Amino acid sequence: MLNAIWTFMLAAGVLVAAVQGRVGAVTDALTASAQDSVQLIFSFIGILVFWTGLARVAEAAGLVDVLARALQPVLRPLFPSIPRGHPAFGSIVMNLAANVLGLGSAATPLGLKAMSELQSLNPDSRTATPAMCTFLAINTSSVTLVPTTMIALRAAAGSLDPAAIVGSTLAASAVATGMALTLDYLARRRVERGAGRRG
Amino acid sequence: MRGGGGEPVFIEFLQLISVWAIPAMVLGIPAYGLWRGVKVYEVFVEGAEEGLRLAFRITPFLLGILVALGVFRDTGAMHLLLSGFTPLTSWLGVPPEVLPMLLIRPLSGGASLGLATEIMKTHGPDSFVGLLASTIQGSTDTTLYVLTVYFGSVGVTRVRWALPVGLAADVAGFFGAVYFCYRLFG
Numbered sequence: 001m002l003n004a005i006w007t008f009m010l011a012a013g014v015l016v017a018a019v020q021g022r023v024g025a026v027t028d029a030l031t032a033s034a035q036d037s038v039q040l041i042f043s044f045i046g047i048l049v050f051w052t053g054l055a056r057v058a059e060a061a062g063l064v065d066v067l068a069r070a071l072q073p074v075l076r077p078l079f080p081s082i083p084r085g086h087p088a089f090g091s092i093v094m095n096l097a098a099n100v101l102g103l104g105s106a107a108t109p110l111g112l113k114a115m116s117e118l119q120s121l122n123p124d125s126r127t128a129t130p131a132m133c134t135f136l137a138i139n140t141s142s143v144t145l146v147p148t149t150m151i152a153l154r155a156a157a158g159s160l161d162p163a164a165i166v167g168s169t170l171a172a173s174a175v176a177t178g179m180a181l182t183l184d185y186l187a188r189r190r191v192e193r194g195a196g197r198r199g
Numbered sequence: 200m201r202g203g204g205g206e207p208v209f210i211e212f213l214q215l216i217s218v219w220a221i222p223a224m225v226l227g228i229p230a231y232g233l234w235r236g237v238k239v240y241e242v243f244v245e246g247a248e249e250g251l252r253l254a255f256r257i258t259p260f261l262l263g264i265l266v267a268l269g270v271f272r273d274t275g276a277m278h279l280l281l282s283g284f285t286p287l288t289s290w291l292g293v294p295p296e297v298l299p300m301l302l303i304r305p306l307s308g309g310a311s312l313g314l315a316t317e318i319m320k321t322h323g324p325d326s327f328v329g330l331l332a333s334t335i336q337g338s339t340d341t342t343l344y345v346l347t348v349y350f351g352s353v354g355v356t357r358v359r360w361a362l363p364v365g366l367a368a369d370v371a372g373f374f375g376a377v378y379f380c381y382r383l384f385g
Contacts, residue, residue: 001362002346006267013270016279025274033269037262041254049250054228056246057239061232101220112253112352119353127357128350133364136349140342140365141372146214147337153316154333159324163214164384165333171379172338176372180364187360 044108051109055094064090078138078181081121081131088117092135099142111139130188137180143173253352260351264343268306277302293377296321296328300335305369308341331380339372 017025058064068090075089082088091114098107114135122129128136147169154162232239271277281302288298296318304311315332322328342365350358 002356002358005362006263009267009271009276012276012280013267013272013274016276017274020275026270029270029273030266032273033266034262036269037265038258040265041258041261045251045254048254049247052250052253053243053245053247054224056249057232057237057242058228059246060237060239060242061228061235063228063231098220101216103220106221106224108348109250109253111349115349115353119355122353122355125353126355128355128359128361132350132355133359133361136346136358136361137364137368139349140340140345140361141368142340144337146216147333148214149312150315150333150337151214153312154319154324154329157316157319157324157329159319159329161325164325165330165337168330168334168376168379168383169337172334172372172376175375176339176368179371180368183364183367184360187364 044105047105048109048112051106052113055091055110055113058094059087059090064094066090067093078134079131081129082118083121086117086121088114088121088131091117096138099139100145111135130191134181134184134188137184138177141173141176141180143170143177145170256354257348257351260347261344264347268343272307272310291374291377292381294328294331297332297335297377300332301370301373304335304339304373305342305366308344311336311341327380327384330384331376334376334380335373338376339369342366342369 013029014023014026017023055064064087068085068087071093072084072089075092076082076084079089079092091110095107095111095114098110115132118129118132118135119125121131147165150165150169151162154165229239229243232242278299281299284301285295285298288301289295293301300311300314303314315336318332319329324330324333342362346358346361346365350356350361
């Protein structure tokens, strides 16, 4: 599906520009967005490097293990394929905590740490495991208690009540996460049943 | 406080947490590590080096997606696709101003943030569409970006059902935002 969407975006862009007689716009868009991507990567390298380092300290100090053991009972039903006591639980907990608190800059490095733990359990390094899909279902729909960025932007735009959106955001976010977890559960079950029949 | 359900103390408490969480971790993690006898600085540098490798590993994945998205958006193809959806969504009660966010929110966090800011500038942050746009922006993460960065960091290219699930959640979140904003602010 990713392959299809990727090709579709490029092809649609070229065709629309060609039909409108300004195919040169494709080259401009390409150059500009390639530059923008590198700038984006540079803008987050610093914070990524810092949090990966701090996460390693937390791990060496045993903090990740404590978190993992404490919250394992809650997470186990969502990630049945991760062995009991595996460090992946600790990284997943840290990432979800950072997400819920709206700490985007810390959430991504901690999430990448969790992904590398999950990858160590992966028999086929190019293909996503069900645990990875569940983890991303939670992350892409992200339950955020305080949408800090939006509140700040609303205040900057002169809002009389910047935090008015907290309730509606939490409700809409819960709908998104509920949908993500339900569909993920159904997809996971279908795959497991298929594997059971074959094996 | 409008629509907050009369819980300003709760909200203030949450905001306090989100302001203090990072400073608390920056204080607590190294201090606890030092107390446990960890060579904190050396371990930090070791982990940070892995972060640098990670950034380079993500680069091709992110660049591939962002360039395709740039071509799709800047040539006007995205706008054309959106105008095809207008009759259906206006029938569902979606204000035309926020409709582009349905397509843009899962694809590009920066672009949809720009759109939300523009809507607030034009209609005011406390107008119905202003509140709706901020709710849509805050209620989900950028699916395509998260998938690219997370899977890219470990070199996974077959993402299986993660993409359709993420996109379906975005659509659900969008219509959830429309529904709850009508209930709270409409």
